[in-house]
Amino acid sequence: MADLGTYLRQKRETLRADDPRYSVRQVAARIGVQPSYLSKVERGHEAPPSEATLRRLAEDLDENVDMLLALGGKISSDLAQIIRQRPALFAELIRDLRDLPDHAVLRIVREVRDGNW
Amino acid sequence: MADLGTYLRQKRETLRADDPRYSVRQVAARIGVQPSYLSKVERGHEAPPSEATLRRLAEDLDENVDMLLALGGKISSDLAQIIRQRPALFAELIRDLRDLPDHAVLRIVREVRDGNW
DNA sequence: CCAAGTATGTAGTATGTACTAAACACTAAA
DNA sequence: TTTAGTGTTTAGTACATACTACATACTTGG
Structure with a gap:
């Protein structure tokens, strides 16, 4: 980039x-x-x-x-704040998502948004 | 806290x-x-x-x-770097996860780890 | 009681962040 | 040809960050 x-x-x-x-x-x-x-x-x-x-x-x-x-x-400071509120949890998730391709992450976004959780 | x-x-x-x-x-x-x-x-x-x-x-x-x-x-700078590599994607995800309870986020972590994606 | 270890108070510093202010040099239109 | 606009150069500043160094005062085991 x-x-x-x-x-x-x-x-x-x-x-x-x-x-x-x-x-x-x-x-x-x-x-x-x-x-x-x-x-x-x-x-x-x-x-x-x-x-x-x-x-x-x-x-x-x-x-x-x-x-x-x-x-x-x-x-973005609003993102930082969200992460700081549950640091261990978000840290784990983000590190796990590092190697996932965009489409897989997007699928999660959509599922979360659809309320399947 | x-x-x-x-x-x-x-x-x-x-x-x-x-x-x-x-x-x-x-x-x-x-x-x-x-x-x-x-x-x-x-x-x-x-x-x-x-x-x-x-x-x-x-x-x-x-x-x-x-x-x-x-x-x-x-x-953590390693988390920051992961986010900066795909800023729009991760921003969207994290903002959507803000109001999800811990157990729901954990479920995602487990699914990602199990490779169901 | 005193010596060793304890915490703390005060003052100062080097480096980085996020800019401003003013002047300079160029170009094109009136 | 001057003037209105363009980008750039140089020099400097206010404030925050992340500490150090030294002096002082307390506390507790032998």
């Missing part, structure tokens, strides 16, 4: 192709950071932004928050 | 009841920190230690690592 900076730049440039509102400066202004900072993040000259800033970026660029956070080396 | 400091002190004092090697000084020496630091952590006068230090503590006190990390507001 691409690193955060590369991914952000690519996405922003794509949006910018049909909308000039997606310049570094204007995106930065909308999400509340300095353009110089966003520029550095996109080029990997700066560590990934905070969770709050990544959330605003995800919204502005219409991207999946959990994905952007992951690229920034972070995990 | 108790906070990290209280929990650590309780556990250490319990061990110390039949083994003088579990004084603040001696535990601190074994896990490689200053006794003053461990003392402050146990009394909640200091922020939780790093993941590495919590791991050494867990081993010395024979405690569950994921639990101590959770009490310290952290998530």
